[in-house]
Amino acid sequence: MIKNFWKRKHIVELFVKLVMMFSIALVGGSLLLILATVVARGLPALTWEMVSQTPKGGFYMGKGGGVLNAILGSLYLAGGGTALALALSLPMALVLKTYLGDSKAGSLVRLSLDVLWGIPTIVYGAFGFAVMILLGMRSSLLAGILILSLVELPIMTRAMDEVIRRMPKGLEHAALALGSTKLEVATKVVVPQMLPGIITAILLAFGRGIGDAASVLFTAGYTDRLPSSLMSPTASLPLAVFFQLSTPYPAVRERGYASALILTIVVLVVSFGSRALSAKLSKYTVK
Amino acid sequence: MESHIQVKDLKVSYGKQEVLKNVNLEIPRNRITVIMGPSGCGKTTLLMTMNRFLELNEGVTIAGQVLVDGHNIYSPDVDVTEVRKRVGLLAQRPTPLPMSIFDNVSYGMYIHQMRKETIEYKQAVRHYLELAGLWDEVGKRLHDPATALSIGQQQRLCLARGLAVEPEIILGDEPTSALDPVSSAHIEHKLLELKEKYTTVVVTHTLRQAKRLADHVVFMYLGEVVEQGPAAEVFGNPREERTKQYLQGLF
Numbered sequence: 086m087i088k089n090f091w092k093r094k095h096i097v098e099l100f101v102k103l104v105m106m107f108s109i110a111l112v113g114g115s116l117l118l119i120l121a122t123v124v125a126r127g128l129p130a131l132t133w134e135m136v137s138q139t140p141k142g143g144f145y146m147g148k149g150g151g152v153l154n155a156i157l158g159s160l161y162l163a164g165g166g167t168a169l170a171l172a173l174s175l176p177m178a179l180v181l182k183t184y185l186g187d188s189k190a191g192s193l194v195r196l197s198l199d200v201l202w203g204i205p206t207i208v209y210g211a212f213g214f215a216v217m218i219l220l221g222m223r224s225s226l227l228a229g230i231l232i233l234s235l236v237e238l239p240i241m242t243r244a245m246d247e248v249i250r251r252m253p254k255g256l257e258h259a260a261l262a263l264g265s266t267k268l269e270v271a272t273k274v275v276v277p278q279m280l281p282g283i284i285t286a287i288l289l290a291f292g293r294g295i296g297d298a299a300s301v302l303f304t305a306g307y308t309d310r311l312p313s314s315l316m317s318p319t320a321s322l323p324l325a326v327f328f329q330l331s332t333p334y335p336a337v338r339e340r341g342y343a344s345a346l347i348l349t350i351v352v353l354v355v356s357f358g359s360r361a362l363s364a365k366l367s368k369y370t371v372k
Numbered sequence: 373m374e375s376h377i378q379v380k381d382l383k384v385s386y387g388k389q390e391v392l393k394n395v396n397l398e399i400p401r402n403r404i405t406v407i408m409g410p411s412g413c414g415k416t417t418l419l420m421t422m423n424r425f426l427e428l429n430e431g432v433t434i435a436g437q438v439l440v441d442g443h444n445i446y447s448p449d450v451d452v453t454e455v456r457k458r459v460g461l462l463a464q465r466p467t468p469l470p471m472s473i474f475d476n477v478s479y480g481m482y483i484h485q486m487r488k489e490t491i492e493y494k495q496a497v498r499h500y501l502e503l504a505g506l507w508d509e510v511g512k513r514l515h516d517p518a519t520a521l522s523i524g525q526q527q528r529l530c531l532a533r534g535l536a537v538e539p540e541i542i543l544g545d546e547p548t549s550a551l552d553p554v555s556s557a558h559i560e561h562k563l564l565e566l567k568e569k570y571t572t573v574v575v576t577h578t579l580r581q582a583k584r585l586a587d588h589v590v591f592m593y594l595g596e597v598v599e600q601g602p603a604a605e606v607f608g609n610p611r612e613e614r615t616k617q618y619l620q621g622l623f
Binding site: 253258260263264266269368 | 425428454455469484517533
């Protein structure tokens with residue numbers, strides 16, 4: 086009964102364990118390194134001015150003021166884009182599940198969404214730009230929101246679709262057996278069961294939206310002013326980081342790290358908030 | 373004896389495979405009818421035609437009639453949600469809905485708008501939980517998740533939930549097969565108590581359970597009804613050779 090460490094199965098197990106630990110260390114280490122860099126270089130430049138004022142003295146060279154224009158712009162862009170994507174994704178995911186199922190039409194829709202998911206966001210941006218030229222539109226908050234909702238739509242719908250497909254099958258039948266209509270099954274049973282997963286899907290999409298620079302570059306544009314209307318250009322944090330980091334002035338580059346730190350904090354706050362909400366909502370779900 | 377459900381010339385196939393071949397049945401009112409037979413003989417398929425659940429499967433063709441109180445539930449003018457309200461189902465495994473114990477019971481009443489005031493829902497929930505023999509165990513924690521209950525309690529919750537929409541007929545698809553012996557006995561006991569008020573149809577593959585429950589027996593084999601009649605006759609003096617062999621445990 087004494088464990089013989091040199092048995093083949095124990096050696097194999099140890100090897101696999103080591104590989105897994107290495108992967109975890111690699112992923113966790115990268116995350117920590119990124120966070121450490123952003124904090125170490127951004128924190129000294131992160132002043133109250135940074136989050137409470139708009140840039141002063143020209144953005145590319147300016148060392149004064151802050152990035153409030155980009156913070157608000159990003160929240161408006163990603164918030165609007167996510168809300169719009171949600172309004173389209175949830176019905177779409179429900180239709181996929183309830184009416185299309187695994188039919189040919191259903192798999193065609195899923196395939197299209199997967200293809201859309203894989204398209205680089207710069208292509209979305211270029212597409213949006215082309216449409217805007219066609220319509221004679223200037224770059225604006227509205228255009229940015231529309232393009233971000235398109236960027237977020239496939240990831241959100243597919244994440245919801247997967248969540249809905251993992252739903253216990255007996256649940257729908259239980260509701261149908263009581264004489265529910267398909268709509269009642271969808272709204273009163275499927276959605277509450279899926280809500281925690283749906284929130285995760287929203288979070289994923291929001292994360293993709295708020296962190297994306299390429300799609301808003303042409304569509305939302307950039308400005309030093311606070312976002313004032315749907316029809317005027319809007320700044321965003323990823324582009325602020327991009328512009329600030331690409332200047333030759335070290336002081337502005339430090340401010341770029343501070344902007345990156347702000348973006349990270351926004352994402353973390355949204356992330357932890359929605360996790361807490363999702364944990365609360367999963368009280369009644371069937372595991 | 374008056375029949376509550378009549379099945380006439382019912383044929384069901386999955387794709388090209390015929391699983392029910394010309395089934396004709398009479399199911400008596402306010403009695404327990406047990407459908408028995410070896411696995412794969414079409415018991416569950418037959419049961420699922422009675423609340424129009426079978427059509428939820430892909431590639432099923434259903435021909436013939438199922439009449440409840442003389443009205444064909446497959447006729448085009450029938451509202452399928454009304455059929456399922458009148459014909460309750462107790463599934464093989466308990467399937468609590470993702471809500472509290474209270475909401476599980478009130479869900480059906482709520483979607484059919486069977487009550488008006490909150491107080492009426494509260495009284496009704498208590499009534500049906502008592503009817504299912506679960507009130508004493510859950511009365512103090514109605515707002516806990518239904519999934520927190522044991523499997524046996526969950527099945528009684530499903531019974532209460534089904535009764536709450538005031539069906540006339542209860543279908544049981546091997547309703548005790550996932551339960552421990554004590555919980556099984558509990559469910560069987562409840563079904564026997566309830567048969568005064570409800571027409572009950574139970575599918576089972578255990579002969580002993582069939583003998584404990586049945587007033588009326590339907591014996592099926594390979595998609596056909598071999599024999600049907602009062603329990604005493606079918607168990608005591610079966611007419612068909614295949615029924616005799618089944619009762620002796622030969623297949």
